[in-house]
Structures are given as C-alpha cells and as structure tokens.
Amino acid sequence: MNLDLHVNGRDHHLPDVPVWESLLSVLRDRLALYGAKNACEQGECGSCSVMLDDEVVCSCLVMAGQATGRRVRTVEGLEQDRVCAQVRRSMVEKGGVQCGFCTPGFVVAGTGILAADPDADDETIREGLAGNLCRCTGYTKILEAMADARETLHEDAS
Numbered sequence: 001m002n003l004d005l006h007v008n009g010r011d012h013h014l015p016d017v018p019v020w021e022s023l024l025s026v027l028r029d030r031l032a033l034y035g036a037k038n039a040c041e042q043g044e045c046g047s048c049s050v051m052l053d054d055e056v057v058c059s060c061l062v063m064a065g066q067a068t069g070r071r072v073r074t075v076e077g078l079e080q081d082r083v084c085a086q087v088r089r090s091m092v093e094k095g096g097v098q099c100g101f102c103t104p105g106f107v108v109a110g111t112g113i114l115a116a117d118p119d120a121d122d123e124t125i126r127e128g129l130a131g132n133l134c135r136c137t138g139y140t141k142i143l144e145a146m147a148d149a150r151e152t153l154h155e156d157a158s
C-alpha cells in the first residue's frame, strides 16, 4: 500500500509498504529514525515509544497504516520540545542513563507524562513509566530524574 505519514513535522509518501509493517519498522528501516529502539517487538519493554498525536504508544504494536492522518513524533522530533529537553537534561544529571538502550523510550514516555500533567506526582510518574523496562539503573535514578524534571520545569515557569 501507499503510505502517507506525518513524522517530526514532515510529510512522507512511502510506496509499497506491506499492510502488516509496524510503525517502528517504517520509522527505523524506511525513514532512518533510529531513536525508537527495537527490543522486544511485543509491547513489553517500551523502548520503541513514540508520540502519536499526544499519546505515548509502543510503535512496535502500531501498524504503520494506523498512523496515517496523525502526528507522529519520535525522540528526534522532540528535540526542540521544552519538556523533553528538560527530561533529557535531568536524566543525564541524575544518572538515569547507563547503557542508554532504554533511554529514548523513557524520555518519550516521561515527556508525555509531564506534558499531560506538569504536576504529576511520583506515583503517577511511576505508573506512567511502568511499561518501560530498564536492565541497568534499577529505576531509582530514572524516577529521581523525572522528579527533577518536574521541579525544574516548575521553577522555570515561575
């Protein structure tokens, strides 16, 4: 099928895309956007997280055709986003990054949480990140980074 996608502010016309191809595959293999990682391909790890409109989704579970007419943003496309920029900074400063494989997914999911609710409490953040797995950090530093991002965004806004 022919596929029209709007990704990171740009329109893409992609011919001959199999109907069963996932959004993750299209992003990585056809658009060379490697920020969303392919780890489990079963919706279990969150490493492939992207924003579909304002919703965080596992792109491995979304058929590419389901993304037509919607705004797709990957971690690359969130580069200029104020909330995302702070989440990234806090992840680095608070040591929420070790091997980094899971990090883009956490950054996208964390951005989605704070964009939807700048006052998200620790429990809400924890629940919001429950679908993202990390093998390295033990999560404590990631959660500290998210709390730091929330506080810093508040300070910047006041």
Ligand code: FES
Pocket: 037, 038, 039, 040, 041, 042, 043, 044, 045, 046, 047, 048, 049, 058, 059, 060, 061
């Ligand atoms: S690769 Fe999509 S959830 Fe793991």
Ligand code: FES
Pocket: 096, 097, 098, 099, 100, 101, 102, 103, 133, 134, 135, 136, 137
């Ligand atoms: S930093 Fe290695 S999997 Fe999370």
